[in-house]
Amino acid sequence: MIVKDVMKKSVITVEPETTVTEAKELMNKNNISKLPVVKGGKLVGIITKNDLLQAGPSLATTLDMYEISYLLSKLNVKKIMTTKVFSVSPDEVVEEAARIMVEKQVGCLPVVKGSALVGIITESDLFFMFAEMFGVTQKGARAVVYPDDTPGEMAKIAQKIAEAGGNIISLVTTAPSDKKKRPLTLKVTGVPVAKLKKIFNELKCPVEDIRNV
Secondary structure (H helix, E strand, C coil), rough: EHHHHEEEECCCCCCCCHHHHHHHHHHHHCCEEEEEEEECEEEEEEHHHHHHHHHHHHCCCCHHHHHHHHHHHHHHHHHHHCCCCCCEEECCCCCHHHHHHHHHHCCCEEHHHHHHHEEEEEEEHHHHHHHHHHHCCCCCCCEEEECCCCCCCHHHHHHHHHHCCCEEEEEEEEECCCCCCCCCCEEEEECCCCHHHHHHHHHHCCCCEEECC
């Protein structure tokens, strides 16, 4: 899947001259925690709810609430925004976007084409995409198995399930942990759990877990 297929195309942004108070109100109104900062259509920074929270206490030691509010209303986003922004191309694969977010420990990536902001991809977008990959919206039999890592093994599993009248609606592999074999998680419709377990036993494919979900 490509980033442009998952990203939000309608992006709420602010400008460098936007005040901290205005940015906070915009976040609260739209229930978001991050705002790309754009100047002339180009991405120049990003500001998070945490940035806004930290902006207050640094000014607040001896000031009362009204003085703090006044100062924050005069403080511009450009003073506290992050200018080194990790971004991604709309034509990049989603896996690369996920890798960047994990490695850089960021909750979103502005999507940039050239220097223009064209979208944003967030943790929530990736979460919903991965949930769809696991077929969470459909009922079925879910199995975690450890097939041999040999050519044609997946085809054998798919063929046996098809012969039993089943349909694989999701199939995901993950990196092995302490086991040498790579776990395979499937969700299948049209085949009872007992029959599915029998299929894996016939294929000599170890089953870690199998249940209706």
